[in-house]
Amino acid sequence: MVIQQVKLFKTIESELPEMEKTINRWIQKNKVKVLSITGNIASHGAASGGPMSSFSSSDILVVVMYEREVE
Numbered sequence: 001m002v003i004q005q006v007k008l009f010k011t012i013e014s015e016l017p018e019m020e021k022t023i024n025r026w027i028q029k030n031k032v033k034v035l036s037i038t039g040n041i042a043s044h045g046a047a048s049g050g051p052m053s054s055f056s057s058s059d060i061l062v063v064v065m066y067e068r069e070v071e
Contacts, residue, residue, distance in 0.1 A: 001071075004035065007064045012057040013041070023062065032066040039063070 007026065011019040027034060042059040 001069070002067050003070055004065060004067050007066065009062040009064070011060050013060055014057045016060065019060065019062065023064065027064075027066075030068070032068050035065040035067060037062060037064050 009019060009023055009026075023037075039060060039062040042061070
């Protein structure tokens with residue numbers, strides 16, 4: 001039987017390259033069939049009204065929808 005599930009990954013903007021490696025390793029290790037990958041970025045400091053340079057790193061959320069076999 002095949003079931004659909006989701007896996008969430010969260011990091012900050014400055015750690016994107018490591019997050020990409022983590023996601024790719026997870027996919028390979030678990031041998032899942034990826035159905036979709038979506039993401040969202042949440043900026044901090046936008047309400048402060050300060051210049052762009054005063055923004056802190058943004059939170060990144062990636063949602064992987066996948067299928068896997070279950071016995």
